[in-house]
Amino acid sequence: MSAVPAIVLISEDHPDEMRAGFARYVAEYDVRVARSCREALLVTHDVLAEGGTVAMFASESVLPDADVLHCFHKLREKVPTARRVIAAHWDRFVRDAPGLRAGMAKGKYDAFLLMPRGTRDEEFHHAITDLLSDWGSTVPDPEVVAVKIISPVRDGLTLAIRDFLDRMGMPSRVWPPDSDAGRYVLAQWDGEPAYPLVCSVNRQVIHATSVRDVAINIYGTPTEIDLDHVVDVAVVGGGPAGLAAAVYAASEGLSTVILEAEAIGGQAGTSSMIRNYLGFPRGISGMRLAQRARNQALRFGARFYTGQVVDELRPGLDGDPHVLCTDSGEVRARAVVISSGVAYRKLRVDPVEELVGSGVYYGAAMTAAREMEGQDVYVVGGGNSAGQAAVHLARFARSVTILVRRPDLAETMSSYLIGEIRYNPRITVRTCSRVVDGGGDGRLEWLGLEDVRTGERERVPTYGLFLLLGAEPHCDWIPQQIARDDHGFVLTGRDVPRDRWVDDLPPENLATTVPGIFAAGDVRSGSMKRVASASGEGASVVPLVHAFLAPAP
Structure with a gap:
């Protein structure tokens, strides 16, 4: 063979x-x-x-x-x-x-x-x-492996760990405990084995109870920063806006730290292929774009910490530094860029929510896509991210059905993606439809669909459901001093209510209502929710940071 x-x-x-x-x-x-x-x-x-x-x-x-x-x-x-x-x-x-x-x-x-x-x-x-x-990157078992995962079952946690590693550009494979690789890793483990075990290059073998455990094991925690040292700028979020801010800030000599709750790249990092990003005529995957930007920022001296959820931002008063609090430690910074992006809106259909990780996935779930070979799957969403996910899934699945409430995709999806979807015989679009039910024995096996015009319902068999439902901001940790709109997005510049202006002057374009705290990318009210525009905002915020940090004349 x-x-x-x-x-x-x-x-x-x-x-x-x-x-x-x-x-x-x-x-x-x-x-x-x-x-x-x-x-x-x-x-x-x-x-x-x-x-x-x-x-x-x-x-x-x-x-x-x-x-x-x-x-x-x-x-x-x-x-x-x-x-x-x-x-x-x-x-x-x-x-x-x-x-x-x-x-x-x-x-x-x-x-x-x-x-x-x-x-x-x-x-x-x-x-x-x-x-x-x-x-x-689409091969289930790559030849070159950076991380070994040992587990007797491929459960939701194992899949989530592989998805995180895929998005970080770290090829991985899963082996059973009785394989050669399994015995090699178990020989390095002291005590009764608990699965999954994760073994990465030059790192101690760990029993992972969450994706965050893996991220901290590989990339470290903020406690490794000298807590007596105040950095020039802390960037919260490692999506396109945060990465651009990190590259430009670090390249201009600012000490820069990036805190990311999940994988570098944010939502954009899950895109299988971005074909309309300037300078990449053959397209580029979100993961590769994110990794190139991360490496670029590292080259200039920026420091990244993944798996770090910022629980609280305490604004500095009277020239004191701002403080970002995580479970692993605190980061003090003279300036903060909020680029924490958005999360996919929840479906809020309880039987389906109970199967998240077992056939139901929020986002493109790059690793899960490989598990769909020969299966019938559904994608919910009408934006570019949903279209890109459908095209990627069609490489593996027997059929991919896109479900949208609208009568067509033209209002919400780029023309090039609509053309690609129409050409692909494995992809169909089912308009004016929504998911109202679902279930299965331990994993997703069927969905209940409803026609939003007639109310007629149908039960369809499926092996996978990928939910890309639009955006909700990551803003629970942001203090009340920072103004937000009715949907929770951060207000900047002239969008700030006039009664919050200082001396009847609005904040700078990407500045919030707290001096020294800025916002860029999808988390900002009025942003375009596109990779290129987020990157542009991330680059544009750095001159404002410089101006804020400059000594007063």
Whole structure:
């Protein structure tokens, strides 16, 4: 049985050039060449029959027996997780591009590239390795493992730990206790084993009772900060706004600490593919965008602490530092940026809520998506995050149904995602519908759906429900001195009520009603709830922090 993933090249006119372009991948992939779509389907059948899988299909822009996009459609049905690349010969690249590039926006394939013209065409290989890296993040059992999880069962906690590690860019695998890996970890454990056990590189093996235990074990706690030292700026929340604030603050010499309750990246970190983020023409997953930003901030000296829930913010008076309180310790800062983002709104259907973690998930749940192979699943929500989740789930699930209360998706979802959903045969959209019931024996097995126009109800079988229902702010810990709107979002700038202005002047654009405390991103009232706008606000808040920290003239 072959365990080496395959790359299938499809070319009738230039097979030697294609093979030479992929020569560097032969050592780690099973590179095979087909001369037509029909032959590619046969090669794929052989790979699957041998117990292998296909990581990538790379085809010329013209095939002898089929339109290349139609061929990709057939191949996608065989291997939904494989990345699909058109590598056009330089004689046809300009000619074929206009007719093919529109298909990329609909998700018909992943990249339109120029076939390599030499042995070191690094622009080409940068695109290929990026796509193979994205493919690797969808593999249930990756080759390179940073964290070992030992558990006799794959329960909700084990799944949540893997999801956290996935979002942090740390590949993991789950092994049973009687496996080689299980015995290796148990040999390092002193006492009666309790599961799950988590073993990460250069860290002590722990019995995890929560995701927070794993985060603290790997990334530390605020008590490791010298409590006599006051940092220049503390950022609460590690989503796009907080990450941008951290990068710009640390790069300008401010001592910067970031406290994140869950995984770095926030809600955006769960997006399987963001295709409209500036500068990434092939798209980028939320996890990779977050990890690149985190590494960038670390390079400038910022310090990150995950698994840290801020329970209280005590504003400083008369020049005293602000104090952020967590279970693990306190952080004192001259300035604070609130970028704690939002949480998905609860469904509030009690039988369904009882199954959260057992077939019911809030957010995209990257790890849970891999568990849906061959199953029928439902996604509730009409925003971009719901659309991205549906597209990602369609790589694994037999069918994905998007449920929305509205009559269509056009009001709430980007056009490029709607086009991608329409093209994908595994995804259907069920409008004017809502979930009113659900149940199962220990895990989700069925849902009760209601037509909001007629009140008619239907019971449908399902294996997974993914809830992406809109935003509620993370603001319970914010003191009353900071003004908020009727929905709980933080007010800044001219949105602050006039009776809270000082000397009849509003606060600065991203400043709150407490001097030295700022807000950026989704938690701020009036924000656009988009990754790019949150990043922009995070960068824009740093000059305001600088101005506040500057000594008075």
